[in-house]
Amino acid sequence: MRSTKFVFAICFLFGLTAAKAAGVRNFDIPAGATGPAIRLLVWTPCAESPQEMDARGAIFFAVPGCPVTGEKLPLIVISHGRRGWFGGHHDTAAALADAGFVVAALNHPGDTWRDTSRTDSLSVLVERPADISRLIDYMLDGWPDAPRIDAQHIGLYGFSFGGYTGIAVIGGNPDLRKGLPNCATSSLLACKQLESGEAPGQLIKPDPRVKAAVIVDPYPAFVFPEKNLKRTTIPVQLWSSDPAQNADGLSGCCAAAVKQGLPVPDYHFVANARHFSFLATCTLKEAQANPAVCTDAPGFDRVDFHRNLHADIVAFFRKHFAESANP
Incomplete structure (x- = not known):
């Protein structure tokens, strides 16, 4: 996996771009004074037909080495959840790339499925937002196709701990101090x-x-104190799973705690959705290895939900990046 380069795509199209698939390739942000090395995947618009590929047991549809299609492309960065990985939302990333966006997902150092050395720690809460800034720096200045990116139109997708990361990046200003309300009863290492x-x-x-x-x-x-959330000014589309389906105390459920603080968010409550229903649909191999992540509530169709999720996300970014050339 470490040296593999691969390209992904989805099977359905939105019909709003000439791209026929989503190309993806591995890149590395080198270690430096601002932080450790970061691994990432970059999805790009591609005009070729996809091939089926296997990555960590997940089935992606890929066009290895596909040339980037388009100019002045908006950039979307993806922040994964606790102990996640840069491919956890591969179908969402591919949907965005197929719609004409460049999409970059990173592995947050110290908090991935392979490296849990700093999961839940204070250092991860502090460094995750900085990881995103380093990712944007690289995409604008170091990525081989950087001139194709529209630097005035950069968006973010964040899930669970990545949702925390995203709120911090857009100015939510987390309150990380001793005596923080709710920290006393939390199992979060950072609280301790x-x-x-x-x-x-x-x-x-x-x-x-x-x-x-x-x-x-x-x-x-x-x-996130409500007064700090109210200082955010950019458009936010906020998604919440269903508390009734997360009765096991799953840490990431739900979005209601920040809904009132964010200025007029585009809010989506997904009835019957579990927290992990937002992750890409699992293959049989993945479901056998991690049923907690792959099992949805009875009657919940993750494939159908993701089709609607992606359409809403693409429409949201298109609305706010209307001046960009491709989308």
Whole structure:
């Protein structure tokens, strides 16, 4: 996986772009003074027919080495959830690329399925937003096709811990201090570190280059005071799973905790959806290996839901990036 380069695509189209598939390839952001090395995948519009490929047991439809189609393309960055990976939302990324967006997803150092060394830690809460800024820097300055990106139209998709990341990136300003309400009863390692007197090692800086965001089931939401959420100014599409389907106390459910604070969000409550229903549909191999992530509520059709989810997300970004050439 570490040295593999692969390209992904989805099987259905929105009919709003000439692209026929979504090309994807691995890239690396080198380690430096601003942080450790970061692995990422970049999905791009592609005019070729896809091939079926296997990645970690997930089935993607790919066009290896497909040339990028289009100019002045908006950029969407994806932040995965706790212990996730850059391919966890591959169908969503492919849908966006097929609609004419460049999509970049990263592995957050210290909090992935392969590296859980800092999962739930204060350092991850602080560094995740910085990872996104480093990703944007790379896409605008270091990515081989950087001149094709419309730097004035950058969006973000964040799920669960990635939803926390996204809110921090757009200016939500998390309150990370000792005595934080709800931290005393939380199992979050960061809370224990804060209560023991540990302080964030750096300031969390918003990134004004992000102009629109899709936030899904953000966690931890209790670190965002309502007054800080109200300071965010960019358009937000907010998605929530159903608390009735997350009775096991799943940390990422749901979005209601931030709904009132965000200024007039485009809010979507998904009845009968579980937290992990927002992840890409599982193959049989994935379902056998991780049934908790792959099993939906009885009667819930994840494939059909994702078709509607993607249409709404594409429409949201198109609305707010209307001046861009391709979308």
